[in-house]
Amino acid sequence: MNSNTLKKALQDLKYPGINRSIGELKLLGDIKVIGDKAKIELLTISDESYLNVKKLIEENFSDIFSALDISKKNLSAKKDMNYGNSAAPNNRAPYAKNIIAVTSGKGGVGKSTVSVNLAIALAQRGYKVGILDADVYGPNIPRLTNTDLQRIKWDDNNKIIPAENYGIKIMSVALTTPSMDTPLVWRSSVAVNALIQFLEDVAWGELDFMVIDMPPGTGDVQLTIAQELPISAAVLVTTPQLVATDDVSRAVMMFKDINVKMAGIVENMSFFIAPDTKNRYDIFGSGGGEKIAKKYEVPFLGGIPLDMQIREASDKGEPPVALGNNEQKKYYQDIIENILKNSKFTL
Numbered sequence: 001m002n003s004n005t006l007k008k009a010l011q012d013l014k015y016p017g018i019n020r021s022i023g024e025l026k027l028l029g030d031i032k033v034i035g036d037k038a039k040i041e042l043l044t045i046s047d048e049s050y051l052n053v054k055k056l057i058e059e060n061f062s063d064i065f066s067a068l069d070i071s072k073k074n075l076s077a078k079k080d081m082n083y084g085n086s087a088a089p090n091n092r093a094p095y096a097k098n099i100i101a102v103t104s105g106k107g108g109v110g111k112s113t114v115s116v117n118l119a120i121a122l123a124q125r126g127y128k129v130g131i132l133d134a135d136v137y138g139p140n141i142p143r144l145t146n147t148d149l150q151r152i153k154w155d156d157n158n159k160i161i162p163a164e165n166y167g168i169k170i171m172s173v174a175l176t177t178p179s180m181d182t183p184l185v186w187r188s189s190v191a192v193n194a195l196i197q198f199l200e201d202v203a204w205g206e207l208d209f210m211v212i213d214m215p216p217g218t219g220d221v222q223l224t225i226a227q228e229l230p231i232s233a234a235v236l237v238t239t240p241q242l243v244a245t246d247d248v249s250r251a252v253m254m255f256k257d258i259n260v261k262m263a264g265i266v267e268n269m270s271f272f273i274a275p276d277t278k279n280r281y282d283i284f285g286s287g288g289g290e291k292i293a294k295k296y297e298v299p300f301l302g303g304i305p306l307d308m309q310i311r312e313a314s315d316k317g318e319p320p321v322a323l324g325n326n327e328q329k330k331y332y333q334d335i336i337e338n339i340l341k342n343s344k345f346t347l
């Protein structure tokens with residue numbers, strides 16, 4: 001087997017659990033065969049997918065070569081890297097005119113709360129909006145929209161009918177599990193398949209915007225969504241404590257690298273409003289979100305305070321942008337205003 005025949009054989013391997021080949025996913029870097037040894041470089045993003053693909057190759061080729069040297073290319077070091085075909089993605093949601101992906105470097109920063117309130121803010125402007133809970137490991141959109149007691153129904157065409165509240169359509173794996181508390185210990189390939197089903201088998205109707213609450217971080221699910229959907233704008237949510245961390249910069253870099261346009265950065269729990277005096281306290285210092293936006297040359301979309309009422313109302317399924325006071329509504333509505341201004345949408 002020479003370098004070319006090995007490359008061809010590797011390209012045809014199917015990625016475990018996904019109906020796509022390693023070649024289609026463009027996960028192969030340099031491949032060299034020297035004598036009976038092979039050196040294979042992978043362009044996988046997450047450690048998990050690197051280990052998946054490495055194992056797959058070892059299972060198929062360790063009999064043929066006396067040594068297999070499989071390494072992972074350090075992607076953050078190189079900017080013109082080709083991650084799959086996200087530059088020319090498929091479109092699994094042709095019914096949606098625009099797709100906004102809401103992401104974060106880490107969990108717990110308020111990504112889901114921001115997603116829900118931004119989706120409702122769009123609906124308040126008269127747009128038809130759906131929200132897809134793609135955070136399959138911690139799906140909480142149903143609780144935040146008070147739809148957690150609704151259960152899946154099918155229409156006459158065998159399509160899943162999404163839940164609906166506050167003027168938006170909602171789909172989440174949490175609506176399909178017997179109890180909201182069921183822990184979802186999924187392999188990423190299973191998670192990816194569930195999401196593709198939610199894109200293809202849900203009766204979303206025509207949408208002006210599909211808002212996607214992405215899982216935190218930069219793994220296979222994010223990559224697949226970028227390959228299967230033309231994302232119009234990615235919104236990155238962070239908190240002041242995390243602004244300067246690697247998690248945030250990795251998330252920004254990934255979207256840049258996979259050619260997804262960043263709409264900008266939202267700083268959540270940015271400052272503190274005292275519930276009694278309504279005084280503002282910049283307990284984390286101010287301007288962190290603006291600084292990071294500048295550093296990565298993406299717009300700063302706005303800050304939302306750390307507000308006890310936002311937490312209490314959100315956790316009861318009463319989104320502040322719909323049921324809060326005018327200031328609370330304005331934080332989210334202003335961010336939507338900025339997103340609409342900064343990004344190119346089809347409307």
Ligand SMILES: Nc1ncnc2c1ncn2[C@@H]1O[C@H](COP(=O)(O)OP(=O)(O)O)[C@@H](O)[C@H]1O
Nearest residue numbers: 107108109110111112113305306307310311314
């Ligand atoms: N601006 C805010 N002020 C106070 N609490 C908030 C705010 N935004 C979110 N929270 C609370 O923080 C917790 C995590 O938010 P969530 O949206 O679930 O985060 P993520 O989706 O990033 O894991 C929730 O209890 C939520 O109500």
Ligand SMILES: [Mg+2]
Nearest residue numbers: 111112135140
């Ligand atoms: Mg969440």
